[in-house]
Amino acid sequence: MTARERTAYPRFKSPIAERDLEDFYTPRVEDLQFLKDTITHAPVLRLNMMLLLKTFQSLGYFPDLNEIPVQIVQHIRITLKLPPETWPGYISDKTLYRHHEAVRAYLNVRGFNAQGRLLIEQAVSQAAQTMDDPADLINVGIEVLIQQRYELPAFSQFERLVGHIRTEVNEIIFQQVVGRLTGQVIAGGRNAAVEYCTKNFYCEVS
Secondary structure, rough: OOOOOHHHOOOOOOOOOOHHHHHHHHOOOHHHHHHHHHHOOOHHHHHHHHHHHHHHHHHHHOOHHHOOOOHHHHHHHHHHOOOOOOOOOOOOOHHHHHHHHHEEEEHEEEEOOHHHHHHHHHHHHHHHHOOOHHHHHHHHHHHHHHHHOOOOOOHHHHHHHHHHHHHHHHHHHHHHHHHHHHHHHOOHHHHHHHHHHHHHOOOOOO
């Protein structure tokens, strides 16, 4: 498994500096207008929506509300002038998904879908011709999704997809190498093939 910390996959910093709270998690004038246009009552829903918006802007995906650091929750709650007992949470999943869609529309980003998966497959397949570190390949996928304004999938999903692509590419490269081997090398068995790969090509033999 690839350590998430070795990749560029966004995550909350710990601890969060006061400057970061101001720069990344303070609602802008247009954010407040979006909130006003979307939700006109229910303090908890106002807090939920702004948390979803500001964390998505920072991370590129929607974290579980329970995973959002208390510092961010308190900062946004105070900024919105909501009662101190207001705490984020949804009773209905339908409301949560509706808020997700509203944030995506406001930010002009697309949820991760089959087209986003295809973008990753194409970019990572090409990159895997010259690099092999899973963390580097995950970073390639992250970059292409951000450039094309797609929501990032969960890290575990990213890791599985990139691992599958990497294995496929390595198998293709290995088969290409085998096709070029001389009869003498083939007769020498797998160890000879590995030695030949090492000296003449990039490949991975599992």
